[in-house]
Amino acid sequence: MQNATPSGIEHNSVLRWLPDEVHLYLKHTEKGTSIRSLARDMGVHASTVMRQVRKTEARRDDPLVDALLTRLGAGVRDGQADLDPADHRQDDTMEDPVSPHMMRLLRAMMKDRAVMVVSQGVDTAVVLAARDDGDPVTLAKGPTEVVEVMALRGWIEGNTQGRICRYHMTAEGRVALNRMLAQAESRATGFAEAQTPFMGLAGDGTRGKAARSTQRTRRPIGADSPVRVLGRAKGAQKPYLSPDLVRAAERLHRDFALGQCAVSGLNSWDRVQAAGQGQGLAVRAGHPSDRKLDARRRFSDAITALGPELGQIAMAVCCHERGMERIEADMAMPARSGKYLLRVALSYLARHYDQVAGDDHDLIY
Structure with missing residues (x-):
């Protein structure tokens, strides 16, 4: 197999797990595409692309990262690795x-x-x-x-x-493992990967100058969620979201996935509240779907504890993984105020989880 690593894993299988900045880095260093050309294709400023390229170059101090980028670079030069994300990011993880x-x-x-x-x-x-x-x-x-x-x-x-x-293992690794385990559990119970848009609003299914579509595309495999991006430290600065807030957000996302809330219509605070008052979240002892209903009940309790305003932004970011700029526009919020409101919501969410028993880990391990 010519386009495979020494272990037999194809280059494109590895590229599925790499963030966008690595694809930009390889296009710039191996294909010779200029920074300005990449910025035009993405519809961003050239300095944004330059920062991402420099960030990836700085990671090469780690011998594992250097070996990976060197091998993928050779694959790009030989035409064995495809850097077009549309061709290799739609498969199931x-x-x-x-x-x-x-x-x-x-x-x-x-x-x-x-x-x-x-x-x-x-x-x-x-x-x-x-x-x-x-x-x-x-x-x-x-x-x-x-x-x-x-x-x-x-x-x-x-x-x-x-x-x-x-x-x-780092904190980011634990978050990634929880996400993969939740996805595996969701698939085992028949959870559809494509989630319905938050509050009935269409997502941005393309990048750069492409037009918006009515279908929300999946987040690239291995890509950081908005919460994880805000939970990363930038140089000497502390992360905007502390580790306990990131854990609370991941716990809410896990219950959302395990409870199959997206395919059950629980996409807004009003619907969650209505289902909690009815029989939709009742758990029948000994039923095969007990674990799904337990997760749905925990999710409903957490969202109800936040209230409608904080619950909406928590669902949009943690569950539907929408970008902060889109949320601010959809909810008519002042620019750059979404991050602060999210931190407030996650603080309330973390206190809620501190008051309840944390006995849900056995559902996914």
């Missing part, structure tokens, strides 16, 4: 060959005292954990190419000096 390895490695790194070991020149990474007697035990193994994607996404970090590198 669970059908991608990277996903099983990703989930297995991330779940293993959740264990106590787990560390990922990557040796230079070895095509397999190993997750180890120290036993009480001091000897390490192997928890999982996976292709180095998958670990390289995890390093580029910021899901693992650690000591990258020497021939043997050791990595630990």
Whole structure:
């Protein structure tokens, strides 16, 4: 297979998991496309593209990231890697060959005292954990190419000096694992991936200068959600959303997905409130859909605790993953006020979760 990595994973399968800035970086460095040309295609200022390119270049200090970008760059030059996102970002995540390895490695790194070991020149990474007697035990193994994607996404970090590198799981990695597990549980219960637009408003299905469509496209595989973007630190600055607020947002999204709220019409605060007052959220003991109904009840309780105003913005950002500028326009909010209102909503949401039992983790593990 000419367009595959040493482990047999195709280049395009790896590209599905990379953010847009990496695609821009490869187009600029390998295809020679100018910064201004890329900015025109995206409909943004050239400085925006330049920052994204420099951000990706700075990540090459990590040997895993450098090896991944070097190999993908060679694939782009040889025509073996397709940088057109429209051609390779529409597949189901669970059908991608990277996903099983990703989930297995991330779940293993959740264990106590787990560390990922990557040796230079070895095509397999190993997750180890120290036993009480001091000897390490192997928890999982996976292709180095998958670990390289995890390093580029910021899901693992650690000591990258020497021939043997050791990595630990980051908060972003835990969030990504929760999201993948929730998606897997949703598919197992028949949850449709395409969600209905928030408040009946159409999403922006294209990028750059393309016209808006009436169908909302899926978020690219592995791309950061709006909450995770606001929860990342920028240089020496602290993240806008603290880790506890990000966890609260991810918990709301998980219950929204597990409860199949999108396909059940629970897309606004009014509908959630109406369903909570009726029998739509009642749980019947011993029924096969108990877990779905439990998640739907937890979601309804959380949204009701927020109230209509904060509940709407929490659903728009956490559940439907709409961009902040779109939300501000749709809800007639002042420019750049959405982030502050979201932080207020997530603060109320975090306090709500602190007051209830956190016994929902067994539904997805």
